[in-house]
Structures are given as structure tokens and as C-alpha cells.
Amino acid sequence: MTEITLAGPTLAEIESARAVVARVADVTPMESSRYLSELLGSPVFMKCENLQRTGSYKIRGAYNRLSKLTPEERERGVVAASAGNHAQGVAFAARELGIKATIFMPVGVALPKLQATRHYGAEVILRGHTVSEPLRAAAEFAETHGAVLIPPFDHRDVVAGQGTLGLEILDQVPDLETVIVPIGGGGLISGVASALKQRFARDGRVVRIIGVQVVNAAAYPISLERGEVTEITVLPTIADGIAVARPGILNFEIIKDTVDQVVTVTDDDTARALLVLLERAKLVVEPAGAVAVAALLTGQLKDLGTTVVILSGGNIDPLVMERVIARGLAASERYLKIKLMLPDRPGQLARVAELIAEANANVVEVLHTRHGRNAMISQVELELSIETRGPDHVRGVLERLREAGYDPRVDY
Secondary structure (H helix, E strand, O other), X not given: OOOOOOOOOOHHHHHHHHHHXXXXXXXXXXXXXXXXXXXXXXXXXXXXHHHOHHHEOHXXXXXXXXXXOOHHHHHHOEEEEOOOHHHHHHHHHHHHXXXXXXXXXXXXXXXXXXXXXXXXXXXXXXXXXXXXXXHHHXXXXXXXXXXEEOOOOOXXXXXXXXXXXXXXXXXHOOOOOEEXXXXXXXXXXXXXXXXXXXXXXXXXXXXXXXEXXXXXXXXXXXXXXXXXXXXXXXXXXXXXXXXOOOOOHHXXXXXXXXXXXXXXXXXXXXXXXXXXXXXXXXXXXXXXXXXXXXXXXXOOOOOXXXXXXXXXXXXXXXXXXXXXXXXXXXXXOOEEEEEEEEEOOOOHHHHHHHHHHHOOOEEEEEEEEOOOOOOOOOEEEEEEEEEOOOHHHHHHHHHHHHHOOOXXXXXX
């Protein structure tokens, strides 16, 4: 038996947290994926925390942290800041433990997340337009009102609570060799890695832990390269649930010792992953929760053996889902937007529609205008949105139009 020492919670702490977390958290399903297994060439399983109570894993860490509060701290109440999943986790845990919760959220927070947080009994205060403003407001509230600030990831009790997911994964897939985990601030992966690395070391086995961030919010690769916590400028991303500018201090110390690799994916990769999960697995997952699958789809991970990907959350606004599905269809070349310049005379639009129909594609939207920026006075600009069946079909549609003398330009 090999013992290892980590910066984070011990295996005993995580096992103790498991008994606490079990009071409120479900044992979420572990689904096999034939599609991903064939793609990878080895078994792939999906840990469905998108089906967890409150819609994400966050309930684990939040409940474990709140359960550790003293009677005097519980009397003072708790405060947190979040744009979604952490807010719901803290609100739910506070309700279950009879603690008053105040949650600061940005003004533009998705309506379903706002309604759910209020439904769990928390007082919600809207402040600012980015997560950083609610974070400052929550810290000020804790200072002036004496409420206990509940951090989303950078706390030992939170990490231990998230680590219970690692133990659950091992129960469900005892022969696992690799676990792929989304990373924002690092609470989930530091907990899962702490649990699994210690359990595997105790049993004389090895497990590979891989983290995934989105390109526009990838603070960990640069922090690990420099050997210190480094703050970045977060750019817009559909994976807002993991758009964190600065790694947690405790989380970074754990991750640098336990995580074998951190990779990045784009928003297009993530949108494709959401589409695969909807179509192949019939699972609704939020963008941040799908990045582990996105990493597999990019082909950048090889020789993983029996693999578990964590679907960390499912709280997606239906309006966002609509846009993401469209983005995923475009990224998979199943949704094509083209522009053509046509002679300004009758029958041209009908002729183009006929050619597209002959290529077995379906026009879903048409914009026909004389006011296109690139149109000559004797021309009109035609913009078409077309449903296709993938890259080969796209090439066939474009070739059919070119053979008829048109010059279609793909509008990305």
C-alpha cells in the first residue's frame, strides 16, 4: 500500500463528507456511450451530474461546507455570489439546514437560474453585469452583516464535498483508467483528483486525471506553466459556468500535484459536444458540463483506456440551448449559410431553390435584397440558410450551384 500526501482534503475527510452529502445528493447515473467508445477505441462512460438535484454537482460541496458551520455561524446566515449553479447549490443546502441564505447574482442572469435560486428560499440580490461585481458585493455583505461567505471552489470543505463524486465514480466503474473533468475555478477536479489519486495509491494502482477548459477562459494552462496562480482576461464563451479568471489557491496546489494533463476546447467544439449528447445520449447538458465530451471529439486525447467523462451540469436556458444547437449544427456542417449574387430578373430565386432541392437540401431561411453591399446595380444579393447532412452533403450542394454557373460564398 502506497500513501500520498496532498495539499487538499485527506481520503478520510472525503469519505466522511460522503456520508454528509448522501443526505441530500442523489447517486447519479453512469451511462455507457457506444458512440464515444467507438470513437475512442475503448470503453467510455458518462457520469451524469446534469441529473443531480439542483442540476449540477455543486450541491455536494455547498452542503458539506454548510454542514460544518457552528450554531453561531448558522445563526448569522450565509452569503454567496454566482451566476447559476453555485447559487442553486448554496440556496438548496441552506434551505435543508435551516440557514438564511443571501445570494448575489448578475443582472443578466438566466431567468431559470434566478427562479430556481429563489424557489430554494434564498434572498437574491441582483448586482452588476459580470460575476466579479456580485463577488465583491457578497464579500462586502459578509463584512457588514456578519454572514458567512461560501466560496464556490477555494475551500477545503467544498473540495471534500466535490471529492465525493470521485468515490461514487469508482464504485460505478471499478476498472476505470482515466477521468476527464471540466475545470472552472478548480473545485470539482481538485476534489475528484484528491479522492481518486489517494484511493488508487492505497490500492497500488494508477489513474489518469485530465482537466478541460475552454480556450476563452483557460487560466490553468498558463498558471501551471508558470508554476503560480495567474489571473487572465476572460473572453466571451458559451461555457459561462467555467468562465473563471483566476484559479483557486488551494485548488491550484492540489491540481498541480494530481492532474496529469489540462487541455482546451473551443466554443464550436463545445457546441458539437452538446449536439452529440442530445442526439446520441438523449441528455440535456449545459455548455460548461459538456467540455469533457468536447475534448474527446477533438481527437486530442489518445490511449485513455476505460474512461469516465463528467457531465458536470444541466442548467441551460432554453433560449441559450436554441442558439447553441444552431451553433453546433453549423460547426458540424449540418447547417449552411451561403450568399450568391444573382441577375436582377424574374425566376432567379426559383432557379436557385430548384437546384438546392435537386441536391436534397432544405432551405430554411431566405434573404433577397437589392441593397447588398457587394451587389452591382443590375444584381441582387441572395442569402440562404440551408439544412444539410454533413460535410459531404455541403460539398455536393455547393458543387451543384457552381455547375449551374453560380458562385456561392459560405458565410461563416
